[in-house]
Amino acid sequence: MTEPKLSEDIKKVVEKWRNKKGSLVMILHEIQNAYGYVPRETSLELSKYLDVPLAQIYEVITFYNYFKLEKPGTHRIAVCMGTACYLKGAPVILQELKELLDVEEGHNTKDGLFALDVVRCLGCCGLAPVMMIDSKVYGKVKKEEIMNILSEYGKEE
Amino acid sequence: MDKKIVLLKDTSIGAADKTKEYYSLILNLLRDHNLQDSVQVVRVADIGFYDQGLVLKILPEQVIYGRVQESDLLPVITETIQGNKILDRLALKPNEKQLRIVLRNCGQIDPENFDDYIAADGYAALKKVITGYKQEQVIEELKASGLRGRGGAGYPTWMKWNFARQVKAEQKYIVCNGDEGDPGAYMDRSVLEGDPHSVIEGMMIGAYAIGASQGYFYIRAEYPLAVERIQKAIAQAYEYGLLGKNILGTEFSFDVEIRLGAGAFVCGEETALLASIEGKRGTPQPRPPYPSIKGLWGMPTVINNVETLANIPVILLKGGAWFGKTGTEKSKGTKVFALTGKIKNSGLIEVPMGTSIRDIVYNIGGGMLSAKGIKAVQTGGPSGGVIPKEFLDEPVDYENLQKLGSIMGSGGMIVMDEDDCLVDIAKFYLKFCVEESCGKCAPCRIGGYQMLGLLENITNGKGTNSDVAKMKRIAQAMQKASLCGLGQTAANPVLSTIKYFAAEYKEHIEDKKCIAGKCRYLLNYKIISDKCKKCGLCLTNCVFGAITGNREQGYVLDSAKCTKCGRCYEVCKFKAISKG
Numbered sequence: 001m002t003e004p005k006l007s008e009d010i011k012k013v014v015e016k017w018r019n020k021k022g023s024l025v026m027i028l029h030e031i032q033n034a035y036g037y038v039p040r041e042t043s044l045e046l047s048k049y050l051d052v053p054l055a056q057i058y059e060v061i062t063f064y065n066y067f068k069l070e071k072p073g074t075h076r077i078a079v080c081m082g083t084a085c086y087l088k089g090a091p092v093i094l095q096e097l098k099e100l101l102d103v104e105e106g107h108n109t110k111d112g113l114f115a116l117d118v119v120r121c122l123g124c125c126g127l128a129p130v131m132m133i134d135s136k137v138y139g140k141v142k143k144e145e146i147m148n149i150l151s152e153y154g155k156e157e
Numbered sequence: 158m159d160k161k162i163v164l165l166k167d168t169s170i171g172a173a174d175k176t177k178e179y180y181s182l183i184l185n186l187l188r189d190h191n192l193q194d195s196v197q198v199v200r201v202a203d204i205g206f207y208d209q210g211l212v213l214k215i216l217p218e219q220v221i222y223g224r225v226q227e228s229d230l231l232p233v234i235t236e237t238i239q240g241n242k243i244l245d246r247l248a249l250k251p252n253e254k255q256l257r258i259v260l261r262n263c264g265q266i267d268p269e270n271f272d273d274y275i276a277a278d279g280y281a282a283l284k285k286v287i288t289g290y291k292q293e294q295v296i297e298e299l300k301a302s303g304l305r306g307r308g309g310a311g312y313p314t315w316m317k318w319n320f321a322r323q324v325k326a327e328q329k330y331i332v333c334n335g336d337e338g339d340p341g342a343y344m345d346r347s348v349l350e351g352d353p354h355s356v357i358e359g360m361m362i363g364a365y366a367i368g369a370s371q372g373y374f375y376i377r378a379e380y381p382l383a384v385e386r387i388q389k390a391i392a393q394a395y396e397y398g399l400l401g402k403n404i405l406g407t408e409f410s411f412d413v414e415i416r417l418g419a420g421a422f423v424c425g426e427e428t429a430l431l432a433s434i435e436g437k438r439g440t441p442q443p444r445p446p447y448p449s450i451k452g453l454w455g456m457p458t459v460i461n462n463v464e465t466l467a468n469i470p471v472i473l474l475k476g477g478a479w480f481g482k483t484g485t486e487k488s489k490g491t492k493v494f495a496l497t498g499k500i501k502n503s504g505l506i507e508v509p510m511g512t513s514i515r516d517i518v519y520n521i522g523g524g525m526l527s528a529k530g531i532k533a534v535q536t537g538g539p540s541g542g543v544i545p546k547e548f549l550d551e552p553v554d555y556e557n558l559q560k561l562g563s564i565m566g567s568g569g570m571i572v573m574d575e576d577d578c579l580v581d582i583a584k585f586y587l588k589f590c591v592e593e594s595c596g597k598c599a600p601c602r603i604g605g606y607q608m609l610g611l612l613e614n615i616t617n618g619k620g621t622n623s624d625v626a627k628m629k630r631i632a633q634a635m636q637k638a639s640l641c642g643l644g645q646t647a648a649n650p651v652l653s654t655i656k657y658f659a660a661e662y663k664e665h666i667e668d669k670k671c672i673a674g675k676c677r678y679l680l681n682y683k684i685i686s687d688k689c690k691k692c693g694l695c696l697t698n699c700v701f702g703a704i705t706g707n708r709e710q711g712y713v714l715d716s717a718k719c720t721k722c723g724r725c726y727e728v729c730k731f732k733a734i735s736k737g
Contacts, residue, residue: 022454025419029417063438064421064439066379067420082341083497083535083571083585084497084571086585087577120338120340120379120589121338121339121340124343125343125497125503126503
């Protein structure tokens with residue numbers, strides 16, 4: 001038997017939730033917060049640790065859009081496709097991003113610098129169309145501005 | 158002099174934001190008058206007014222000034238801040254069409270400050286209830302108020318509570334549904350972020366009325382600030398003895414925890430939400446038994462929406478009869494809408510039930526954004542429908558919206574103009590539901606997919622005359638046979654657009670035309686030779702070789718080679734390319 005790969009932090013998280021009912025989703029949230037995704041090895045160890053079949057953990061991970069199985073790009077671009085954004089030109093913004101970055105939605109760019117995601121609603125419809133890079137929100141985005149916005153996130157030396 | 162706060166926001170549309178500039182101007186003037194320590198200046202994201210130039214709001218007096226110029230700043234400081242005199246020429250009056258019950262505290266109090274909430278009569282309703290009311294009395298008061306669930310279906314809240322109260326069980330639960338997933342709706346987020354304690358108080362009153370000792374907040378993980386604020390508010394309530402054992406020295410004990418959603422729209426459905434709280438996949442269960450009888454871990458559970466709960470403390474404090482005075486016969490109180498789309502003032506509004514759509518769009522929304530006329534208003538998100546402009550004078554309440562083929566829903570209200578294609582909108586909403594379908598039951602999973610295929614054909618110019626009838630049949634099957642609300646209502650946007658905009662479907666199918674110019678494959682681009690200045694920009698930008706010609710003879714577009722990407726249309730500076 002090898003040592004569990006669960007880091008001490010995650011063990012703490014599991015202990016915190018162990019005696020509460022229905023904690024799997026919350027534990028996965030904490031794991032994803034720590035790693036940015038839910039690594040397979042972690043799920044395996046979690047399964048042993050909680051005595052829950054791996055299939056049950058994966059059943060939950062794959063049901064929810066929020067949980068990721070792949071390591072995300074350094075910067076996450078979230079393009080809002082809520083109704084207001086859709087009407088005010090979000091599809092154009094998304095297309096431009098796809099072309100500039102040569103990436104499909106839900107995937108990382110080849111250099112791993114960006115992950116492109118489409119999200120439902122960022123809750124700031126007054127600023128439509130909206131996109132978010134990491135935690136910075138860009139409102140009333142125009143197609144021509146995108147190149148400049150992306151260049152702010154150039155590779156750090 | 159009491160400490161004052163000046164809120165500042167440039168609400169001009171289309172001009173450069175001057176907030177920063179005025180911020181320093183005000184700071185300088187304050188320093189000149191030695192007021193820098195007694196007046197705080199805050200730049201805010203939203204001040205409740207739009208297109209009124211630079212807006213200043215002075216607290217605690219609640220004086221609001223609009224179209225403030227640089228020269229006005231000195232008198233504002235000397236006369237209003239120092240002399241407490243209101244300058245009538247600048248004063249703006251809050252829009253009287255609105256009535257703030259749910260949003261009573263949003264933007265008025267510091268949501269992270271417990272004392273602020275207490276000063277605004279916070280937890281007074283809770284105290285009144287747990288020290289002097291029987292469970293039945295709480296429910297009677299709620300019955301008198303006529304409050305109905307604000308999450309969409311509009312089920313009377315008192316009935317839900319009463320069912321759960323009557324069941325005998327060792328453990329009962331109350332859950333706040335903050336899984337606001339409709340695209341274009343953010344009422345719940347604003348309440349959770351702006352006034353978290355009122356939602357907690359509402360939940361506690363509910364818990365008392367049904368006999369629950371444990372509550373859960375189910376909040377979208379995509380709303381981190383809302384989660385943080387609720388977390389803080391819960392901690393504060395524990396600290397002051399308002400949560401936990403024997404609250405305020407009574408028999409009543411109550412604990413609250415937060416559970417995070419994880420990006421599944423179907424979890425807004427109550428049985429799916431409960432499955433998610435239990436840590437499982439969020440798939441719905443057949444009802445009955447309803448959660449009020451058999452819910453979380455098989456125990457009676459009441460699930461209320463954020464906005465519903467935020468209404469509760471006021472109702473108990475001022476009385477059900479007071480609340481019932483506002484609204485229409487069957488829909489009482491107010492409703493918060495997230496008003497967006499092609500209007501001047503997008504934002505969160507709260508109006509009495511029964512306000513007409515026209516009032517909302519023109520008097521509160523400030524009218525249409527451009528000269529293009531209004532075409533329709535969409536309410537109820539992906540489960541709702543469109544209301545064409547002929548019905549603008551209809552009052553907004555549960556029954557009326559349903560009669561028009563839409564629903565109240567959680568409160569998204571999206572205004573569309575002549576540039577919006579209703580077939581495309583129907584496709585947008587249906588696609589949303591297809592992607593969010595949990596896949597458990599066939600009518601929703603297969604029906605939605607097939608219907609989307611038909612809609613895609615129509616917008617791609619491959620539609621046939623029988624498609625509309627086929628879609629109606631599928632819709633009927635979905636409505637009747639789907640397990641949960643998502644599938645039952647997924648076809649609503651399609652049905653309501655077919656009902657009111659049949660001509661638009663016909664144009665797409667028979668004439669292969671999209672008047673609004675949204676359906677890419679139905680567009681035809683042409684170069685208008687009269688307007689063409691022969692600059693050649695379109696030629697260099699067309700990567701498909703569909704444009705040929707030269708600077709002498711001008712350019713032509715070969716529609717057989719054109720992929721309808723629209724690049725030429727966008728780059729032409731002389732509007733010499735037509736689409737349609």
